[in-house]
Amino acid sequence: MDRFKDKVVLVTGAASGIGRATAERLAAEGATLSLTDVNLEGLEETAATCRGLGATVRAEFADVSSEESVAASVGGTVEELGRLDVLVNVAGILQFKDARSTTLEDWNRIIGVNLTGTFLMCREALPYLLQTKGNIVNTASTASLHGHPWTVSYSASKGGVYAVTMTLAVEFGKLGVRVNAVAPGGIETPIQNAFEVPEGADPKLIYRIMPLDRMRGPETVAATVAFLASEDGAHVNGEIVRVDGGTHA
């Protein structure tokens, strides 16, 4: 498939997990890529794999929680690659903690990356996406949709990503820009290292975040992102697609 031939796609959080798998999937489908992350070592590994798949790749440090960094990253992408067709917001962080011991610092850090980062990236990219009639795919979570224990900051941030997605979809849909989100459930990536049942908590609640059959890898999310971002998803706007192995079926 060559669904992203002549398309420039910016992927945040591309050094690892879902962002890396998405970059690789889009490279295999012909995309020109702008890849960003705060982890430069992982980013270079992803960039090398994507170049090996034939893609032109720009890779640079960008912290999505920083307004300056986001502006430089989006502006630099268009300056160097000439246009922007798709923005895929994947960068994110996770924390498992009892709500009672969640500090304001924890809260601000997680909201800052997951929610503010998504908003800043969308805001900076939209003027260019309006030129190309492009689209955005955000990374929400099943935590956007249903109660997940021990993740009060994370779940609030992902609920916010859902709201940002729906708001931008109606605000820009008539102008030709689609905005959708994926909502992964438990996916095997390094972020799962944060998984921990807080002391004294009821471990039976884990069923709320586990797939019905078995865990799968980030390529399952990447395939859904590729569908939404491509012309195959042309009539899909303002949608949140769960990729969770039926957790909440």
Ligand SMILES: NC(=O)c1ccc[n+]([C@@H]2O[C@H](COP(=O)([O-])OP(=O)(O)OC[C@H]3O[C@@H](n4cnc5c(N)ncnc54)[C@H](O)[C@@H]3O)[C@@H](O)[C@H]2O)c1
């Ligand atoms: N893996 C899961 O089970 C799961 C489930 C639901 C949602 N998600 C979401 O998927 C996204 C990707 O997670 P993953 O599972 O691939 O985890 P991951 O830890 O493998 O990847 C996250 C990436 O985001 C980057 N990142 C962190 N802070 C950043 C910042 N300030 N600026 C730029 N990059 C930053 C990290 O360096 C890392 O490369 C996240 O938004 C996460 O919340 C994951």
